[in-house]
Each structure stands twice: as structure tokens, then as C-alpha cells.
Amino acid sequence: MAESLPGRVLGPVVVRLPPEPSLSKVLRLAASALGALGGYSVDEIEDVKIAVSEVMIALVEHGSGNEVEISLAIDADFIVRGSTESAGFDADHPDLMLCRTVLEGVSAAHGIAVNDGQAQIWATVHHTVTD
Amino acid sequence: MSNHNTADSNIINVAISDDGCIVVRGEIDMAGGPVLEAAILEREALATDPVAGSCEPHAAVVIDLSGVSFIDSCGLRALLGAARRAGAQDRWVALRAASPEVARLLEITGTTAMFRMEPVGG
Numbered sequence: 486m487a488e489s490l491p492g493r494v495l496g497p498v499v500v501r502l503p504p505e506p507s508l509s510k511v512l513r514l515a516a517s518a519l520g521a522l523g524g525y526s527v528d529e530i531e532d533v534k535i536a537v538s539e540v541m542i543a544l545v546e547h548g549s550g551n552e553v554e555i556s557l558a559i560d561a562d563f564i565v566r567g568s569t570e571s572a573g574f575d576a577d578h579p580d581l582m583l584c585r586t587v588l589e590g591v592s593a594a595h596g597i598a599v600n601d602g603q604a605q606i607w608a609t610v611h612h613t614v615t616d
Numbered sequence: 617m618s619n620h621n622t623a624d625s626n627i628i629n630v631a632i633s634d635d636g637c638i639v640v641r642g643e644i645d646m647a648g649g650p651v652l653e654a655a656i657l658e659r660e661a662l663a664t665d666p667v668a669g670s671c672e673p674h675a676a677v678v679i680d681l682s683g684v685s686f687i688d689s690c691g692l693r694a695l696l697g698a699a700r701r702a703g704a705q706d707r708w709v710a711l712r713a714a715s716p717e718v719a720r721l722l723e724i725t726g727t728t729a730m731f732r733m734e735p736v737g738g
Contacts, residue, residue: 506645506646506647507627507646507647509645509646509647509688510627510643510645510647513645513686531717531720534686535686535688535721538645538646538686538688538689539688539689541646542646542688542689542690545646546646580693583689583692583693583725584689586689586724586725586726587688587689587692587721587724587725589724590721590724590725591724
């Protein structure tokens with residue numbers, strides 16, 4: 486059984502996947518495992534799972550329909566970054582507002598941007614170190 | 617009880633119980649949200665059909681969420697859509713035994729008040 490490694494830099498774990506909704510669970514499982522290794526609490530891991538899911542929603546529902554890349558890492562905070570081709574991506578789409586609201590609730594910081602033909606979204610979930 | 621579990625969404629099981637309650641088990645995410653929405657629409661159609669369903673004008677759509685282990689904005693969107701449609705007809709949507717995961721998402725999005733919250737056993 487793997488033991489947790491609190492305080493360690495972990496990752497990035499980079500996953501490329503087709504824009505298939507059911508694969509969101511795969512990312513959540515990977516993020517849960519990484520969070521557990523990093524010593525994240527159950528509640529913090531729940532926040533990580535939601536953040537990962539919201540990043541996936543934004544890229545799959547509003548992206549170009551092409552491959553999505555997600556990066557998961559722990560470096561002080563849990564950092565999830567996602568990107569896809571930006572063709573058709575509307576960062577101000579009303580449906581994205583709910584995504585943003587949820588991300589605001591579960592993450593310490595988040596952002597959505599379109600740069601150099603890529604739609605990019607990121608979020609960080611804070612980890613409280615306990616004795 | 618009719619089931620809405622589909623081959624490509626095996627992380628969610630949505631069924632309509634004999635008393636008309638929509639019973640959800642599993643994870644309501646990007647794959648599960650549309651499954652839940654289809655079940656809600658089916659239940660709404662029954663509730664407004666004078667032949668097939670209840671004619672009670674304030675009949676609730678009741679959704680049992682006690683078995684939901686994960687929900688994101690896709691799942692919330694399905695619930696909010698139901699709440700908006702119900703509100704437009706002077707009805708309401710009841711969420712029965714919302715799991716902590718559901719309660720948290722409602723809380724952080726400020727949408728709890730859009731639903732009638734029912735405890736276990738409603």
C-alpha cells in the first residue's frame with residue numbers, strides 16, 4: 486500500500502484523451518490517487534475531484550472537439566491544468582459561468598484563457614498541512 | 617421501477633420508483649448529467665399528463681440523491697433546469713436525502729434555495 490508523501494512535489498501527471506465525457510471519471514481517479522499520495526484530506530480530495538471535473542467540462546463542452554490534455558501536479562497546492570484547441574471556444578459562454586462558480590468554490594485560484602490557438606484552464610486546490 | 621442506466625454511463629443509475637420519485641445512484645458528471653436530465657423530463661411528462669400521471673397542480677418532482685457520491689456542474693445543471701421548469705409552473709423540485717457531496721455543491725453555488733430539501737424518508 487502506498488504511503489502518503491506530504492510536502493513532496495509530485496507530478497506532473499499528464500494525460501491526453503479524446504473529448505469523451507465518460508473519461509472524466511478516469512481523471513478523477515488519477516487526481517484522487519495523486520492527492521492521497523500528497524497527504525491531502527478526504528475533503529480536499531473531494532475539492533480536487535470537482536476541480537478536475539470542471540476543467541474537463543469546460544474543455545470538452547466548449548472546446549474544438551479535438552484531443553484534450555490535462556496535467557495534474559502537487560507543488561504546495563494541487564494544480565490542475567487543461568488545454569485543447571481553441572477553435573470555437575467561447576470563454577464567456579453562459580454555461581461556463583456555472584463552471585467558474587463551482588471552481589471559485591472549490592479552488593484557491595482558477596483561470597480560463599485563450600492564447601496561441603489553445604484554450605487553457607487551470608485551478609489550484611490548497612492543502613492544509615496537519616500534524 | 618424503470619431504469620435509465622445506459623451502456624456508456626455505467627457510473628450512474630437513475631430509476632423512477634413506484635411512487636414517482638427519481639432515485640439516483642452513483643456519480644452525476646458530464647456522462648451522468650444527461651441521463652439524469654432524461655429521467656427528470658420523463659417524470660415531468662408523467663406529472664403533467666392528465667391520463668398517465670398525477671393531475672395535482674403542485675405535484676413535486678422528487679429526486680432521491682442519497683446515493684450520489686459525486687456531482688459536478690453538469691449534474692447541477694440538470695437539477696437547476698428542473699427547478700426552473702417547475703418554478704415556471706408554480707411547482708417545485710424536492711431533493712430528498714441529498715448526500716453531503718450534493719449539499720456542498722448547492723451551497724457553494726448558492727442554489728440551495730431553488731429546491732425544497734427533504735430529509736431521509738421525506
